Amino acid sequence: MTAPLGKPTVLFLCIHNAGRSQMAAGYLVDIAGDRVHVLSAGSEPAETINRIAVQAMAEVGIDLTRARPKLLSTDTVQLADVVITMGCGDTCPLYPGKRYEDWPVQDPAGQDIDAVRKIRDDIERRVRTLAGSLP
Secondary structure (H helix, E strand, O other), rough: OOHHHHHHOOEEEEEOOOHHHHHHHHHHHHHHHHEEEEEEEOOOOOOOOHHHHHHHHHHHOOOOOOOOOOEHHHHHHHEEEEEEEEHHHHHHOOOOEEEEOOOOOOOOOOOHHHHHHHHHHHHHHHHHHHHHHOO
């Protein structure tokens, strides 16, 4: 796996890679387009994406139906310029020279659509701020 030349690579991490990190990745692709390389992964990936998260994102025009949870690898973290963690605690590796941010975003697992909409909107605000800070 190699990073595209001239583009910052952003990695979104959470435990299951089924909700928060997928929603954040979807937003960054939507907002930044091809000026950023976007990755997401989880320390213990689920089998499928959270269906309520998919529904909430579809309401704002972002399609996560083809997204699949992916296992976090050392190579993925080393490739990233910016690593955003969301609830993975000590299971997320730290490497020198990377920009890290920990976003205290509520987990959408087991939440109803109204709760997931609030999580989605929180993630959108954070991603917009992040996108504005990238080269």
